[in-house]
Amino acid sequence: xxxxxxxxxxxxxxxxxxxxxxxxxxxxxxxxxxxxxxxxxxxxxxxxxxxxxxxxxxxxxxxxxxxxxxxxxxxxxxxxxxxxxxxxxxxxxxxxxxxxxxxxxxxxxxxxxxxxxxxxxxxxxxxxxxxxxxxxxxxxxxxxxxxxxxxxxxxxxxxxxxxxxxxxxxxxxxxxxxxxxxxxxxxxxxxxxxxxxxxxxxxxxxxxxxxxxxxxxxxxxxxxxxxxxxxxxxxxxxxxxxxxxxxxxxxxxxxxxxxxxxxxxxxxxxxxxxxx
Amino acid sequence: xxxxxxxxxxxxxxxxxxxxxxxxxxxxxxxxxxxxxxxxxxxxxxxxxxxxxxxxxxxxxxxxxxxxxxxxxxxxxxxxxxxxxxxxxxxxxxxxxxxxxxxxxxxxxxxxxxxxxxxxxxxxxxxxxxxxxxxxxxxxxxxxxxxxxxxxxxxxxxxxxxxxxxxxxxxxxxxxxxxxxxxxxxxxxxxxxxxxxxxxxxxxxxxxxxxxxxxxxxxxxxxxxxxxxxxxxxxxxxxxxxxxxxxxxxxxxxxxxxxxxxxxxxxxxxxxxxxxxxxxxxxxxxxxxxxxxxxxxxxxxxxxxxxxxxxxxxxxxxxxxxxxxxxxxxxxxxxxxxxxxxxxxxxxxxxxxxxxxxxxxxxxxxx
Numbered sequence: 001x002x003x004x005x006x007x008x009x010x011x012x013x014x015x016x017x018x019x020x021x022x023x024x025x026x027x028x029x030x031x032x033x034x035x036x037x038x039x040x041x042x043x044x045x046x047x048x049x050x051x052x053x054x055x056x057x058x059x060x061x062x063x064x065x066x067x068x069x070x071x072x073x074x075x076x077x078x079x080x081x082x083x084x085x086x087x088x089x090x091x092x093x094x095x096x097x098x099x100x101x102x103x104x105x106x107x108x109x110x111x112x113x114x115x116x117x118x119x120x121x122x123x124x125x126x127x128x129x130x131x132x133x134x135x136x137x138x139x140x141x142x143x144x145x146x147x148x149x150x151x152x153x154x155x156x157x158x159x160x161x162x163x164x165x166x167x168x169x170x171x172x173x174x175x176x177x178x179x180x181x182x183x184x185x186x187x188x189x190x191x192x193x194x195x196x197x198x199x200x201x202x203x204x205x206x207x208x209x210x211x212x213x214x215x216x217x218x219x220x221x222x223x224x225x226x227x228x229x230x231x232x233x234x235x236x237x238x239x240x241x242x243x244x245x246x247x248x249x250x251x252x253x254x255x256x257x258x259x260x261x262x263x264x265x266x267x268x269x270x271x272x273x274x275x276x
Numbered sequence: 277x278x279x280x281x282x283x284x285x286x287x288x289x290x291x292x293x294x295x296x297x298x299x300x301x302x303x304x305x306x307x308x309x310x311x312x313x314x315x316x317x318x319x320x321x322x323x324x325x326x327x328x329x330x331x332x333x334x335x336x337x338x339x340x341x342x343x344x345x346x347x348x349x350x351x352x353x354x355x356x357x358x359x360x361x362x363x364x365x366x367x368x369x370x371x372x373x374x375x376x377x378x379x380x381x382x383x384x385x386x387x388x389x390x391x392x393x394x395x396x397x398x399x400x401x402x403x404x405x406x407x408x409x410x411x412x413x414x415x416x417x418x419x420x421x422x423x424x425x426x427x428x429x430x431x432x433x434x435x436x437x438x439x440x441x442x443x444x445x446x447x448x449x450x451x452x453x454x455x456x457x458x459x460x461x462x463x464x465x466x467x468x469x470x471x472x473x474x475x476x477x478x479x480x481x482x483x484x485x486x487x488x489x490x491x492x493x494x495x496x497x498x499x500x501x502x503x504x505x506x507x508x509x510x511x512x513x514x515x516x517x518x519x520x521x522x523x524x525x526x527x528x529x530x531x532x533x534x535x536x537x538x539x540x541x542x543x544x545x546x547x548x549x550x551x552x553x554x555x556x557x558x559x560x561x562x563x564x565x566x567x568x569x570x571x572x573x574x575x576x577x578x579x580x581x582x583x584x585x586x587x588x589x590x591x592x593x594x595x596x597x598x599x600x601x602x603x604x605x606x607x608x609x610x611x612x613x614x615x616x617x618x619x620x621x622x623x624x625x626x627x628x629x630x631x632x633x634x635x636x637x638x639x640x641x642x643x
Contacts, residue, residue: 168338169371171358173385174436183384187375 029246036239043234054240064237067225073136074221075204078143082200085144086151087193091185093152094159108152111145119146120213127214134218142214143204150203151196158192159185287472288349288439289314290335295344297330297496304330306496307344312474312489314349317466319475319483322493323519329444331493332476336442337361348439359388364433364471365442369449370425372417378404378428379413385436403435406465423454430462434469443475447482459485480520484508492516513641517564524570524609526563526637533557537634543605547581550635562640569636570611572599572620577631585609587626597622601630 038044039051058064089108093101111119123142124133132138166188170180186193208223215224222241229235290312297305305327312318320328333339335346337358346354353361372381382403386396404410407427417425426446433441443462447455463486466473477483483490484504491501492515500512511517514525528540530553537550540561553561576582585601588608597618599611609630613619620628 163369163371165367165369165371166373168336168358169365169367169373170384170388171338172336172361172363172365173388173432174359174362175384175388176359179388183387184373188373 029242032239032242032246035236036243038236038239040236043236043239054236055244057235057237058240058244061237063220063225064222064241067220067222070136070220071205071222074139074143074219075201077136077140078147078204079197079200081140081144082147082151083193083197086148086196086200087155087186087189089148090152090155090159091181094156094162105152105156108149110149112149116146116209120210123210124213133214134216136219138214139211139219139221142210143200143207146207146210147200147203150199151193154196154199155189155192158189162188287315287470290440290472290474291345291347291350292331292335293345293347295331295334295346296342297327297334297339298342303496305334305341308496308498310491310498310501312472314472315470317463317473317475317486317488319477319487319490320493321477321480321483321490321520322499323478325495326493327496328476328478328493330496332442332444332474335440335474336363336365362436362438363440363442364436364438366426366429366433366444366446368445370417370429370446372425372428372432374417377414377416378409378420381417381428382432382435385432389436399435403431406434407431407461422450423458426450426458430465434471438471440472440474443473445477445479446475448477448479455482462486484520490520492519510638511564511640513643514562514564515643517638517640522567522610523564524567524606525640526565526606528561528563530555530557530559530561543607545583545605548634549637549639551639553639554641562642563637564640565609565632565637567598567610567612568596569632570609570613571631572601572611572613572618573629573631574620575629577629579631580634581637582629582631585628585630587622587624587628589624590622592622601628603630 034045035043036054037050037052038046038054039048040046089104093105123145127133127138127142130138132141162185166184167180170184175183206223208221208227211219211221211224212227215221226238226241229238292308292310295305295308295310296303308327308331320331322328330339334341337353337356341354344354345352348361373384376384379400380393382400383393383396386399387393391399400413401410404413407430409424409427409431412420412424412428417428420428426449429446446462447458450458459482462473466486475482475487487504489501490504490507492499492507494515500507500516502510507516507520511520511523517523517525526540526542526547528542528547530538530540531546532539533553533556537548538553538561539546539548540553540563541547547563549561549563553559555561571577571579576584583603583606585603587599588602589600591598592615595615596612597615599613599622601609601611603609611630620626
């Protein structure tokens with residue numbers, strides 16, 4: 001039977017639109033890959049041939065390495081702090097399950113709602129009074145505050161699927177509150193905690209607005225260094241960094257997909273051999 | 277440790293003193309007084325919303341009572357947190373920890389008491405043997421069948437020698453045959469361990485087959501309590517007679533009171549009943565009659581209570597026939613007779629006679 005041309009047309013339109021949107025999202029990012037291999041000394045496509053000099057520059061120049069280290073230190077520390085606080089907050093609200101707990105959870109979302117620039121300005125004023133401008137502590141604290149809501153959200157959604165009877169079972173069997181949290185609740189909501197960690201790390205690692213406001217020379221994160229690099233002279237090292245970040249992100253994503261698939265395969269195998 | 281060798285070790289006694297739990301204006305549990313003797317197997321039986329689970333959760337410490345006391349061997353434990361009560365509990369749906377193996381699940385109550393896995397090895401093995409699952413120690417709960425998960429939950433709840441074992445509808449998720457097997461197992465486990473079992477169910481067969489004592493709950497109050505035989509044979513109210521097994525209810529007027537019984541009239545039929553009525557002459561009386569205590573015959577029954585009826589429907593269950601019989605005066609009556617001795621021809625529309633002895637039925641209160 002011949003297909004209705006209107007259906008075929010509609011289908012083509014839909015596919016075309018979808019691919020256009022996808023290309024719109026991906027192509028601008030992909031352009032940094034050829035740019036990173038340029039043989040020129042400014043941001044441009046390769047002219048004579050490919051060159052790895054801008055990758056070499058990243059590893060040879062102290063400013064890039066130290067900026068990367070600063071970013072890692074701040075991101076890891078603020079991730080740990082945000083995970084700890086956010087997970088406890090989510091468990092507490094879940095445990096209380098009252099209107100007041102719901103209010104706290106809603107209130108926790110304000111940092112997501114308030115524009116970052118407003119937040120940065122507020123922190124700038126307050127951090128001066130606290131005397132923690134341009135310190136690791138100051139930036140870690142700021143990034144923790146920004147990341148906590150994301151952890152609360154992801155952990156809360158994990159807790160929504162958590163069987164309350166598991167907690168009761170633990171308590172009944174003699175587990176104290178902290179034993180129950182450590183040995184029963186946290187392992188059960190690990191997926192939520194991990195995606196919260198991913199959020200927290202990513203947010204801190206590419207955060208620039210707050211960093212521009214509350215740091216200057218002492219703490220010099222990678223986004224801020226890139227920003228300054230663009231201001232200075234369009235250094236192609238930026239493109240090589242971007243390419244490496246894309247590669248790392250892709251690798252992480254693929255590992256996560258692979259791990260998830262393996263776990264699913266394992267779980268199915270378990271069900272197969274189960275049964276009396 | 278629960279190795280089953282020490283059957284003489286007695287469990288603990290539990291008392292509820294005017295226990296209440298209100299949710300807003302609703303009383304889920306309403307002034308319940310109950311004494312559970314040590315070593316007994318007590319069942320809280322009732323329809324959903326009767327308060328049985330709320331009582332169990334109050335005993336476990338997960339529901340804070342609005343009023344009243346819970347006493348364990350005369351010690352007030354009403355405000356004691358659940359992890360300090362030392363009561364084992366088997367949850368509905370088992371509540372096994374999915375990220376731990378069977379052995380780790382059973383180790384858990386010992387782990388929280390500071391016992392290392394190697395030191396707990398013997399106890400874990402003994403608990404697994406107790407429920408015949410020694411070969412599955414390294415499996416995860418998701419690799420087990422429902423019945424096996426149920427046994428693991430039982431082993432986990434018993435491994436730390438709890439003062440009481442609380443069971444919240446533990447068999448409700450299992451199929452019928454497995455449920456029957458586990459009823460035998462639970463009962464024999466109770467006899468071997470001597471631990472006090474408190475069992476919650478809405479299944480009257482489970483309650484009858486396992487318990488030493490049944491408490492029937494209705495709207496947060498105790499309707500009647502007693503041994504399974506007493507409750508089945510002498511239900512005090514229409515609710516109990518209807519909830520525990522099936523009953524026909526005959527509402528009549530007392531026409532005569534004799535030394536050992538009375539006569540009453542139901543829709544023009546004069547019937548006789550043993551025992552003293554709670555009412556006086558010419559008052560209304562309610563009589564409950566179990567379907568299996570009615571005899572069916574093709575001709576007029578020689579029994580003191582006899583009347584004619586017509587079969588409106590019947591079901592065959594292999595072991596028995598269940599009949600619905602339309603009668604004049606009594607309306608529809610249900611009767612159960614063993615299939616292999618069934619004296620009548622089971623055909624819809626067949627005219628038959630019903631008969632029962634004056635001591636077969638029992639007078640009950642309306643509410």
